[in-house]
Amino acid sequence: MSASEAYVTGVGMSEVGVRLERHPLLLTLDAVREALDDAGLRPEQIDGVATYPGKMQGFLGFSPVSSDDVIEALGLSTRWHLGAAEMTAQLGAISAAAMAVKAGRARHVICFRTVYEAGAMADPANYPPPRRTEVTGASQWTAPFYAISAATWVAQYATRHMARYGMTREQLSQVALNAHRNAALNPRAIVKEPLTSEKYFAARMISSPFCLYDCDRFSDAATVVIVSAGDALDEVKTTPVRIAATAGSVERYSWDQAEWPGSYPTGKALWKNCDYGPADIDVAQFYDGFAFHPITWLEGLGICEVGEGHRFIEGGTRIALDGELPLNTGGGQLGAGRLHGFGFAHESVIQLRGQGGARQVAGNPRVAVATSGGGPMAAALLLTRD
Amino acid sequence: MSFGAARPRPRLDRDNRAFWTGGAQGHLMICRCGDCGKWLHPPQPLCRGCWSENVAAQPTCGRGVVDSYTINHQPWMPGLEVPFVIARVALEEDPSIYLTTNIVGCAPEDVAVGDAVQVTFEEDEGIFFPLFEKVAQ
Numbered sequence: 352m353s354a355s356e357a358y359v360t361g362v363g364m365s366e367v368g369v370r371l372e373r374h375p376l377l378l379t380l381d382a383v384r385e386a387l388d389d390a391g392l393r394p395e396q397i398d399g400v401a402t403y404p405g406k407m408q409g410f411l412g413f414s415p416v417s418s419d420d421v422i423e424a425l426g427l428s429t430r431w432h433l434g435a436a437e438m439t440a441q442l443g444a445i446s447a448a449a450m451a452v453k454a455g456r457a458r459h460v461i462c463f464r465t466v467y468e469a470g471a472m473a474d475p476a477n478y479p480p481p482r483r484t485e486v487t488g489a490s491q492w493t494a495p496f497y498a499i500s501a502a503t504w505v506a507q508y509a510t511r512h513m514a515r516y517g518m519t520r521e522q523l524s525q526v527a528l529n530a531h532r533n534a535a536l537n538p539r540a541i542v543k544e545p546l547t548s549e550k551y552f553a554a555r556m557i558s559s560p561f562c563l564y565d566c567d568r569f570s571d572a573a574t575v576v577i578v579s580a581g582d583a584l585d586e587v588k589t590t591p592v593r594i595a596a597t598a599g600s601v602e603r604y605s606w607d608q609a610e611w612p613g614s615y616p617t618g619k620a621l622w623k624n625c626d627y628g629p630a631d632i633d634v635a636q637f638y639d640g641f642a643f644h645p646i647t648w649l650e651g652l653g654i655c656e657v658g659e660g661h662r663f664i665e666g667g668t669r670i671a672l673d674g675e676l677p678l679n680t681g682g683g684q685l686g687a688g689r690l691h692g693f694g695f696a697h698e699s700v701i702q703l704r705g706q707g708g709a710r711q712v713a714g715n716p717r718v719a720v721a722t723s724g725g726g727p728m729a730a731a732l733l734l735t736r737d
Numbered sequence: 738m739s740f741g742a743a744r745p746r747p748r749l750d751r752d753n754r755a756f757w758t759g760g761a762q763g764h765l766m767i768c769r770c771g772d773c774g775k776w777l778h779p780p781q782p783l784c785r786g787c788w789s790e791n792v793a794a795q796p797t798c799g800r801g802v803v804d805s806y807t808i809n810h811q812p813w814m815p816g817l818e819v820p821f822v823i824a825r826v827a828l829e830e831d832p833s834i835y836l837t838t839n840i841v842g843c844a845p846e847d848v849a850v851g852d853a854v855q856v857t858f859e860e861d862e863g864i865f866f867p868l869f870e871k872v873a874q
Binding site: 483484485486487490491492493494495496497498499500502503506507508510511514555556557558559560561605607608610 | 740743744746747779805806807810811814817820823824825835839849851866
């Protein structure tokens with residue numbers, strides 16, 4: 352257990368729901384408590400906090416809790432903290448925490464992501480929605496054409512994949528069908544009802560080729576991952592999971608100027624940062640804000656060739672829990688809820704520790720990949736049980 | 738062609754004014770480097786290629802190709818009439834430069850990747866939104 356390594360030593364999650372009345376700061380507290388209990392750490396041992404993207408005024412439900420809020424409200428005493436939107440997507444916060452503990456700036460860092468999008472929409476008095484009459488910055492290049500949602504941006508990447516490589520909606524549907532199957536085995540998933548192919552194809556379209564089931568569900572929840580320094584492991588009680596590599600990238604900030612989603616450069620970079628390769632992955636947790644994203648990660652990480660991702664998932668057997676690459680074992684965001692990236696790190700740790708219950712992948716998985724981001728910004732974590 | 742909801746309006750500034758008002762002269766104005774000739778979008782005061790500051794908006798031919806698109810069915814704003822096409826158009830001058838836009842003047846299901854398109858402007862109180870129509874091949 353080297354001081355030059357970083358480990359996940361605790362994970363926690365609040366209730367995951369839609370239109371929860373519990374205050375987002377209290378949801379965060381719930382997840383922090385669970386993670387501390389999991390790790391066997393006390394609040395006074397926490398000396399770092401990291402989150403993505405930090406508080407966003409004007410998008411209150413998107414990110415209602417900042418790292419400052421957590422430090423203040425929980426009475427923590429920290430030596431390092433971070434809340435930043437200008438970074439390599441959601442899991443970049445965990446990557447930054449890993450760098451901080453390796454550099455000796457902190458020993459135990461609470462990394463969290465709290466989302467309250469469903470609750471905020473139900474409570475406009477306390478969470479006023481952003482005004483869309485005047486737009487500035489990057490959104491001025493998309494919003495004037497009613498391209499307001501990421502659904503409309505990512506749908507265009509998907510359409511291009513169909514035109515270039517022949518992806519079909521039948522193949523795309525396997526991502527959603529797989530997510531729902533796995534969510535049914537996850538007690539915390541917000542989706543409980545099974546999804547059939549008939550139901551998928553009967554669903555209303557949102558933005559072609561995406562129907563309702565291709566889009567993740569706004570939810571209210573907090574997810575926590577505690578990152579600890581390699582020389583602080585004698586303070587924790589769990590089996591540590593090593594952060595074997597991290598990667599992140601952005602080439603163009605604008606979604607509509609990027610030639611490819613960030614999954615491609617990020618996937619390449621991840622393998623440059625470690626001694627593992629695509630064939631070593633036992634379990635994959637790929638960002639699925641939209642059903643197309645996991646296909647880009649399969650290709651970006653080199654699990655299959657560019658332009659072959661849809662054929663890899665065809666029929667759904669290879670990505671099932673008992674398949675060669677179990678995908679989004681907790682249900683992903685399409686099934687378990689839009690935890691905005693952090694759910695994938697959480698589920699990776701659960702699987703590597705063998706705590707997945709009915710959804711546990713057989714064969715003692717030792718290498719997991721978690722990813723986040725589906726636009727130009729992306730991040731990936733390689734987690735291993737040594 | 739009405740979409741039933743006012744378009745969100747860009748706030749004009751020194752970087753974007755030429756783009757959003759060029760339609761008054763019938764021009765799709767895109768930033769270009771006066772030294773290396775590279776086209777740039779979104780507009781900015783320096784060239785991404787050679788870092789020259791000799792950059793200014795120039796008229797383009799207004800033609801392009803549908804790089805990709807989506808038929809949007811979700812009324813994201815009150816009153817927004819659906820379905821309609823949101824597309825990413827690659828410019829003829831430099832196909833690595835894309836504009837997000839709407840394809841108008843045809844049924845949504847008649848749009849395809851690779852379609853040749855031509856700019857047309859929709860004006861709203863001084864802002865000229867560049868939309869695109871299919872052109873006969």
